[in-house]
Amino acid sequence: MLIQRHAPMLRPLTTAHLAQTMSLLELTALELRQKVEAELARNPALELIDEYRCPTCARILRANSPCPVCSHPQVSSPDQPIVFLSSRQDFYPASSGKTSLDEFSGDDYPPAKINLAEHILRQIGPELALEDRPIALHILTSLNDDGLLTVNPTEIALYHHVPRSRVEKTIRQIQATDPLGVGSTSPQEALLVQLEILGETLHAPSLVAEAIRAGLELLSPHRSTDLARSIGIPAAQAKQIVRFIADNLNPFPARAYWGEPSQTFARDPNVYHLPDIIISRVNDTDDTPLVVEIAMPYYGTLRVNPLFREAIQNAPEDKSELWQTDLEQATLLVKCIQQRNNTIVRLMQRLVVIQRGFILYGETHLCPLTRAEMADQLQVHESTMSRAVSDKAIQLPNQRIIPLAMFFDRSLHVRSVLKELIAKETSPMSDANLAILLSGQGYPVARRTVAKYRAMEGILPAHLRSQAR
DNA sequence: CTATGGCACGGATT
DNA sequence: AATCCGTGCCATAG
Numbered sequence: 328m329l330i331q332r333h334a335p336m337l338r339p340l341t342t343a344h345l346a347q348t349m350s351l352l353e354l355t356a357l358e359l360r361q362k363v364e365a366e367l368a369r370n371p372a373l374e375l376i377d378e379y380r381c382p383t384c385a386r387i388l389r390a391n392s393p394c395p396v397c398s399h400p401q402v403s404s405p406d407q408p409i410v411f412l413s414s415r416q417d418f419y420p421a422s423s424g425k426t427s428l429d430e431f432s433g434d435d436y437p438p439a440k441i442n443l444a445e446h447i448l449r450q451i452g453p454e455l456a457l458e459d460r461p462i463a464l465h466i467l468t469s470l471n472d473d474g475l476l477t478v479n480p481t482e483i484a485l486y487h488h489v490p491r492s493r494v495e496k497t498i499r500q501i502q503a504t505d506p507l508g509v510g511s512t513s514p515q516e517a518l519l520v521q522l523e524i525l526g527e528t529l530h531a532p533s534l535v536a537e538a539i540r541a542g543l544e545l546l547s548p549h550r551s552t553d554l555a556r557s558i559g560i561p562a563a564q565a566k567q568i569v570r571f572i573a574d575n576l577n578p579f580p581a582r583a584y585w586g587e588p589s590q591t592f593a594r595d596p597n598v599y600h601l602p603d604i605i606i607s608r609v610n611d612t613d614d615t616p617l618v619v620e621i622a623m624p625y626y627g628t629l630r631v632n633p634l635f636r637e638a639i640q641n642a643p644e645d646k647s648e649l650w651q652t653d654l655e656q657a658t659l660l661v662k663c664i665q666q667r668n669n670t671i672v673r674l675m676q677r678l679v680v681i682q683r684g685f686i687l688y689g690e691t692h693l694c695p696l697t698r699a700e701m702a703d704q705l706q707v708h709e710s711t712m713s714r715a716v717s718d719k720a721i722q723l724p725n726q727r728i729i730p731l732a733m734f735f736d737r738s739l740h741v742r743s744v745l746k747e748l749i750a751k752e753t754s755p756m757s758d759a760n761l762a763i764l765l766s767g768q769g770y771p772v773a774r775r776t777v778a779k780y781r782a783m784e785g786i787l788p789a790h791l792r793s794q795a796r
Numbered sequence: 797c798t799a800t801g802g803c804a805c806g807g808a809t810t
Numbered sequence: 811a812a813t814c815c816g817t818g819c820c821a822t823a824g
Binding site: 737738772773774775776779790 | 815816817818819824
């Protein structure tokens with residue numbers, strides 16, 4: 328009887344094991360930490376003890392206290408990076424006030440990825456009247472990727488049975504937060520809001536607002552004569568206005584955010600992400616070893632509670648089955664997390680060696696690398712690599728936080744060479760010229776591709792570059 | 797006539 | 811199997 332009950336349970340275990348390994352790998356450390364927290368609270372078989380093993384000398388230590396012996400990592404050679412799982416509790420900067428989307432409650436952790444809605448909520452959360460919160464949530468969940476509102480404010484008002492003015496008041500509050508103009512119903516409105524707020528500190532040329540109202544399509548650089556005619560001003564003034572708008576305003580407030588193929592309005596996109604991995608250098612020499620810290624999903628050591636394992640022998644009849652599955656799940660979770668960490672550690676050990684140039688000297692030195700190649704080197708499946716890389720953020724020695732996927736960008740190095748080329752040029756070169764030049768430097772790219780890269784970097788076409796600066 | 801952007805196709809990547 | 815990316819062809823703006 329016992330055997331019969333156990334045999335069928337083993338099968339699902341193996342498939343479940345695989346399934347869970349997969350799903351854990353693609354989580355960021357913070358997401359995983361939340362999952363672990365939840366399991367700890369629910370599953371009595373799991374326990375978290377306040378100690379960990381020093382990555383360098385294998386001593387057992389209290390969690391979050393550095394190893395007295397190895398407080399400085401031992402020096403190793405440039406091609407022998409120091410890679411370890413970090414239990415530092417200050418790995419992530421503390422969050423300021425908790426205002427997460429899910430009902431302003433719950434987690435004490437700063438989310439690893441803050442989406443636009445949460446980012447805004449953090450800013451206005453405190454000053455938002457309680458009864459306006461449902462309205463704000465409605466607005467924030469109706470934003471598209473550009474940060475524009477996709478539903479009619481009247482609809483929102485009707486839905487919540489409030490006057491339209493209440494909704495508009497909330498929208499105005501939202502528009503004044505960081506991606507300035509976010510929550511507007513149209514690009515025009517967004518521009519006007521930005522103008523209004525920036526105008527307080529910035530000196531804006533006169534008639535900018537009129538220009539914006541004249542229509543977005545007239546704001547493109549080559550149509551300044553049309554714009555001039557439309558609002559009755561000299562062409563030079565129109566040009567100046569267009570310039571001001573292009574430099575300071577953004578018709579799609581959220582375009583500068585991460586994950587976007589943000590071309591024209593690329594800005595430093597890193598502010599809203601917390602690293603899963605931190606790389607630092609030991610000294611300032613060129614052959615400094617690199618230190619790679621990988622965020623642990625918890626502090627201390629997660630393990631199956633030995634007491635629980637014993638207690639299960641004489642469990643009460645009605646609880647026996649439940650405890651058994653709890654125990655299996657706990658074991659599984661611990662194993663899977665170990666496997667996840669192991670994969671990431673091995674990945675980083677290779678990656679840091681291959682992309683050393685990129686890490687130390689920047690984009691130009693990025694060596695084109697595909698996830699598939701990496702998977703091959705590490706003897707793991709391609710999809711495993713894909714999951715390990717996706718969604719993770721990594722901090723470089725120069726403090727920049729970038730998506731881990733950037734290490735696998737196939738065109739970044741060519742783009743950065745292109746950027747340099749254009750920066751150094753004396754007279755603007757056409758795309759065709761640039762294509763030939765790049766081929767000469769060992770980057771065979773088609774003329775059309777140069778154009779695409781240019782657009783990606785937000786560089787204007789040749790005939791417009793001449794007047795700039 | 798030249799330079800550039802749009803559309804779409806095919807091959808690589810995930 | 812779905813997606814992304816480089817490229818060729820063509821229309822259009824200058």
